[in-house]
Amino acid sequence: MKQIRNFSIIAHIDHGKSTLADRMIQYAHLVDDRQFRDQILDSMDIERERGITIKSQTVNIPYTSKKGEEYELNLIDTPGHVDFSYEVSRALASCEGVLLLVDASQGVEAQTLANLYAAMEHNLIIIPVINKIDLPSADIERVKEEIDQELGIDPETSILCSAKDGIGIEEIFEAIIERIPPPVGSGDKPLAALIFDAHYDPFRGTIVSCRVFDGTIRSGTMIRLMYNNAAYKVEETGIFRLKLEQRKEISAGSVGYIIAGIKTISDTRIGDTITFDDNPVDKPLAGFKEVKPVVFSSIYPIASDDYQSLLDALEKYKLNDASLVYQKDSSAALGQGFRCGFLGLLHLEIVQERLEREFDQSIILTSPSVQYRFYLTDGTDLIVDNPQYYPDPTEIDKAEEPFIRASILVPERYVGVVMKLCMERRGVNSRLNYPSPGRIEITFDMPLAEVVFDFYDKLKSVTQGYGSFDYEIIDYRESNLIKLDILVNGEKVDALSMILHRDRARERAIRVCDKLRDEIPRQMFKIAIQGAIGGKIISRSTVSAFRKDVTAKCYGGDITRKRKLLEKQKKGKKRMRMVGNVEIPQSAFMAALKTDDE
Amino acid sequence: MNIEPKTAGLYIHVPFCKTKCPYCDFYSITDLSLIPSWLDALCKEIDLYQDIFSEFGSLFIGGGTPSLLDGNTLDHLIKTIRAHWSFDSNIESTIELNPDDVTGEKLRLYRTLGINRLSLGIQSFNDSELIFLKRRHTSEGARKALRLIRKAGFKNFSLDLIYGLPGQTEAGWLTTLKYALSYEPTHLSCYQLTVEKNTPFGLLKAEGTLTPLNEKTEEMLFLTTSQFLEAQGFIHYEISNFARSDNYICRHNMKYWRHIPYLGLGPGAHSFSNGQRWWNYRSLEQYCVSFTEGANPVEDLEILTPEQVRLEMIYLGLRTKEGVSLSRVEDTILASTAFADMKKGGLIKVDKGRIVPTRKGFLMADRLPLILSD
Numbered sequence: 001m002k003q004i005r006n007f008s009i010i011a012h013i014d015h016g017k018s019t020l021a022d023r024m025i026q027y028a029h030l031v032d033d034r035q036f037r038d039q040i041l042d043s044m045d046i047e048r049e050r051g052i053t054i055k056s057q058t059v060n061i062p063y064t065s066k067k068g069e070e071y072e073l074n075l076i077d078t079p080g081h082v083d084f085s086y087e088v089s090r091a092l093a094s095c096e097g098v099l100l101l102v103d104a105s106q107g108v109e110a111q112t113l114a115n116l117y118a119a120m121e122h123n124l125i126i127i128p129v130i131n132k133i134d135l136p137s138a139d140i141e142r143v144k145e146e147i148d149q150e151l152g153i154d155p156e157t158s159i160l161c162s163a164k165d166g167i168g169i170e171e172i173f174e175a176i177i178e179r180i181p182p183p184v185g186s187g188d189k190p191l192a193a194l195i196f197d198a199h200y201d202p203f204r205g206t207i208v209s210c211r212v213f214d215g216t217i218r219s220g221t222m223i224r225l226m227y228n229n230a231a232y233k234v235e236e237t238g239i240f241r242l243k244l245e246q247r248k249e250i251s252a253g254s255v256g257y258i259i260a261g262i263k264t265i266s267d268t269r270i271g272d273t274i275t276f277d278d279n280p281v282d283k284p285l286a287g288f289k290e291v292k293p294v295v296f297s298s299i300y301p302i303a304s305d306d307y308q309s310l311l312d313a314l315e316k317y318k319l320n321d322a323s324l325v326y327q328k329d330s331s332a333a334l335g336q337g338f339r340c341g342f343l344g345l346l347h348l349e350i351v352q353e354r355l356e357r358e359f360d361q362s363i364i365l366t367s368p369s370v371q372y373r374f375y376l377t378d379g380t381d382l383i384v385d386n387p388q389y390y391p392d393p394t395e396i397d398k399a400e401e402p403f404i405r406a407s408i409l410v411p412e413r414y415v416g417v418v419m420k421l422c423m424e425r426r427g428v429n430s431r432l433n434y435p436s437p438g439r440i441e442i443t444f445d446m447p448l449a450e451v452v453f454d455f456y457d458k459l460k461s462v463t464q465g466y467g468s469f470d471y472e473i474i475d476y477r478e479s480n481l482i483k484l485d486i487l488v489n490g491e492k493v494d495a496l497s498m499i500l501h502r503d504r505a506r507e508r509a510i511r512v513c514d515k516l517r518d519e520i521p522r523q524m525f526k527i528a529i530q531g532a533i534g535g536k537i538i539s540r541s542t543v544s545a546f547r548k549d550v551t552a553k554c555y556g557g558d559i560t561r562k563r564k565l566l567e568k569q570k571k572g573k574k575r576m577r578m579v580g581n582v583e584i585p586q587s588a589f590m591a592a593l594k595t596d597d598e
Numbered sequence: 599m600n601i602e603p604k605t606a607g608l609y610i611h612v613p614f615c616k617t618k619c620p621y622c623d624f625y626s627i628t629d630l631s632l633i634p635s636w637l638d639a640l641c642k643e644i645d646l647y648q649d650i651f652s653e654f655g656s657l658f659i660g661g662g663t664p665s666l667l668d669g670n671t672l673d674h675l676i677k678t679i680r681a682h683w684s685f686d687s688n689i690e691s692t693i694e695l696n697p698d699d700v701t702g703e704k705l706r707l708y709r710t711l712g713i714n715r716l717s718l719g720i721q722s723f724n725d726s727e728l729i730f731l732k733r734r735h736t737s738e739g740a741r742k743a744l745r746l747i748r749k750a751g752f753k754n755f756s757l758d759l760i761y762g763l764p765g766q767t768e769a770g771w772l773t774t775l776k777y778a779l780s781y782e783p784t785h786l787s788c789y790q791l792t793v794e795k796n797t798p799f800g801l802l803k804a805e806g807t808l809t810p811l812n813e814k815t816e817e818m819l820f821l822t823t824s825q826f827l828e829a830q831g832f833i834h835y836e837i838s839n840f841a842r843s844d845n846y847i848c849r850h851n852m853k854y855w856r857h858i859p860y861l862g863l864g865p866g867a868h869s870f871s872n873g874q875r876w877w878n879y880r881s882l883e884q885y886c887v888s889f890t891e892g893a894n895p896v897e898d899l900e901i902l903t904p905e906q907v908r909l910e911m912i913y914l915g916l917r918t919k920e921g922v923s924l925s926r927v928e929d930t931i932l933a934s935t936a937f938a939d940m941k942k943g944g945l946i947k948v949d950k951g952r953i954v955p956t957r958k959g960f961l962m963a964d965r966l967p968l969i970l971s972d
Contacts, residue, residue: 523965524939524943524945524962524965525939546813546965547813547814547816547817548813548817549961549963549964550960550961550964551792551963551964552789552790552792552837553789554854554914554917555851555854556609556860556867556868556869557624557862557867557868559868559875559910560868562913562964563910563913566909566913566967567906569968570909570971573968580935581935581936581939
């Protein structure tokens with residue numbers, strides 16, 4: 001039997017993870033050079049464009065060692081964003097070792113460290129790889145020193161590599177088979193397999209990616225998913241070779257897929273344990289956690305008659321993204337829509353983009369919100385993630401908002417700007433750590449609401465890309481929360497309402513009013529835009545009316561031209577929402593939700 | 599407004615000018631030696647439509663500069679037309695003239711050929727404005743042409759005027775208007791200057807050397823024009839058109855706005871019939887070549903969907919005092935706040951089952967249909 005190694009590649013963003021994966025796949029000739037495209041594991045357009053991995057992908061790479069022994073190496077690719085850290089942890093739990101990629105000129109970065117800690121938590125063997133040694137700015141000695149001092153790893157174990165030029169690839173393969181231990185476990189024991197991913201195939205249903213720790217799965221096996229105790233009959237098992245490659249069975253130690261008539265991937269839980277239905281293991285594999293959304297926003301179709309089409313799109317989308325949750329919602333301004341929960345703002349943006357691109361939906365999203373907690377004077381309390389359900393202010397005894405502990409790693413020179421940014425975002429309890437000379441870890445307690453919007457982008461901008469950021473939700477803290485309403489010609493646009501800290505209200509209200517003024521096209525009447533807390537107006541702006549909108553001449557020849565223009569304008573109107581007598585374009589809703597001026 | 603018979607209109611495009619005006623985006627060329635080949639091709643085009651149209655209620659010879667055509671050319675053209683189609687006994691026959699080309703002899707010829715309406719491209723009575731517009735005539739030339747027209751006994755003539763020029767004041771524009779009225783025209787076309795993209799003015803605007811008037815002044819001038827001319831007894835029957843009485847409303851142009859069929863002949867001309875619109879090549883060369891190749895000069899044709907017909911009826915109707923029938927507009931729109939706002943804002947009135955634009959509504963004529971055709 002072939003020997004197995006299971007590993008993952010972890011790296012700071014842009015340190016070359018996808019390129020290295022590409023090179024290893026090419027080395028094994030899994031795909032014709034002609035058919036090869038960069039970032040082969042990142043199959044979504046958004047992933048390629050943004051240069052990030054959103055869905056994990058797995059590939060089984062055959063390798064014949066220098067000694068002539070045959071191996072099957074399972075590379076489990078991991079998502080690269082803080083929104084998806086749980087998925088990363090399940091992918092790592094499926095490995096015995098990792099390649100820790102460090103850029104030869106950038107050196108050790110914050111995510112390198114965060115990833116290393118994650119790998120260490122899972123007791124994985126770590127193989128440091130110094131990538132991009134072809135770069136003129138490569139400074140291998142300095143990077144080795146950082147690996148030694150900041151990561152505490154023997155720098156002499158590092159492999160030098162240029163994934164771009166294909167240098168060092170064979171050494172990496174040899175290191176994987178020599179240093180990473182083979183998986184332990186027995187194919188004869190009761191089944192214990194970890195679900196680390198699942199995706200939906202329109203023809204085959206849910207395809208579950210799993211790591212088998214004990215036991216053997218083959219078609220016909222009755223399996224049970226331990227979290228919801230549902231039993232399924234396995235139809236097919238196999239491994240990932242960029243495409244699905246059917247195998248008679250997958251057994252202890254291997255990584256592969258299962259197709260078992262599971263209708264939607266929502267029936268599976270990442271981190272859940274698969275066992276035999278008739279001979280289950282006593283307890284599930286450790287580490288299962290139900291992923292909970294932290295950011296909430298409602299999605300509405302731009303044209304209200306597209307509601308059904310949006311519902312269909314969400315159902316289809318959900319087949320492939322179990323972490324999106326949604327339920328029906330309605331708004332006076334926007335009609336029928338859906339309240340959705342997301343893992344973070346990036347997740348929200350991805351859902352939005354994919355609904356628009358892949359499902360051809362024109363949608364409006366409402367202001368993202370976190371979950372606030374209100375204690376009422378009658379002694380009850382409630383959780384509110386939708387400004388529509390903001391309680392009557394006279395009945396609020398106490399309000400609380402979720403706080404996170406932010407951990408930011410930056411080169412020392414950026415401490416000032418980062419401290420300033422965090423304080424602007426109501427950060428408290430700052431602490432500084434010096435993990436190594438020149439580098440500082442800044443921790444802050446901050447309201448989640450201040451972080452979910454554009455904090456990460458802002459941080460990257462003030463630190464010129466050097467800042468890295470991770471957070472965990474710690475607790476709820478008392479806060480002076482109000483609801484800000486936006487009125488257009490006196491009519492409340494409920495989709496633009498938001499709950500926020502009183503101190504932030506005025507500044508935010510002014511910004512939203514100005515953004516709307518810039519985005520709402522002039523109409524036949526003057527449009528007043530106001531921000532209000534309760535009945536009190538705190539900001540206003542005006543869109544002046546058209547004085548004239550007429551073509552002087554319109555003879556025989558101009559009729560078609562003019563009609564085509566009207567048809568185009570009418571189409572544009574379909575991308576607008578009427579609020580009272582005002583047409584608000586989708587772009588205005590979008591702009592109003594952005595907190596920043598850029 | 600009088601309802602004239604729905605007989606089709608005939609438009610002849612004469613694509614020749616001595617000089618090009620920098621604001622004009624109609625198709626025309628300055629090589630007058632091509633007039634014979636144009637006439638040749640035009641006569642062939644007339645043949646194409648002999649059986650498709652039978653009778654016309656209006657003839658409009660426009661351009662370009664039709665007054666550049668010599669007597670023989672025009673005579674041949676009109677005789678060929680008359681040999682192919684019959685004319686309504688009450689036909690309105692218009693020709694466009696450049697003041698510079700007007701002579702007693704020409705006017706006599708027009709009369710002999712049955713032309714009973716003249717449209718004179720005055721544009722302005724202010725010489726510096728005429729220079730800005732690069733017209734080849736002067737205000738004195740315009741006055742001379744008008745004297746000749748009156749002397750020849752033409753009672754039914756229209757003047758084309760352009761206003762809203764950069765720097766123009768209300769007083770300056772009213773002076774031109776008063777001058778125009780002193781010659782007792784039966785019809786005025788007052789066009790607010792529109793800077794079209796692919797014209798010399800368009801280029802000047804793009805490079806920033808020509809700054810159109812601000813919207814507020816444009817609005818004011820439009821309203822002044824309408825108020826002033828209505829006070830003088832004119833009917834403001836279309837956004838840019840005024841008639842001394844119902845009888846002098848340009849019947850040919852009304853056909854465009856009322857969905858009545860019209861046949862346009864010549865390069866760049868557009869036609870409409872049987873729910874179809876088609877148009878000729880906007881190039882004399884291509885236009886002529888298409889005949890020698892035995893094909894036709896139609897560049898493209900579109901068949902209107904019922905939805906498009908409805909949209910056109912609404913938007914064309916709203917360009918005129920006739921407005922649009924309530925029955926063309928969906929009930930949900932009539933019940934909407936947007937519709938109520940349009941009435942409240944004084945942009946439209948509902949009168950005898952029709953939605954009629956007000957003077958202020960004319961200023962929004964491109965916007966109203968967006969609401970009414972939802």
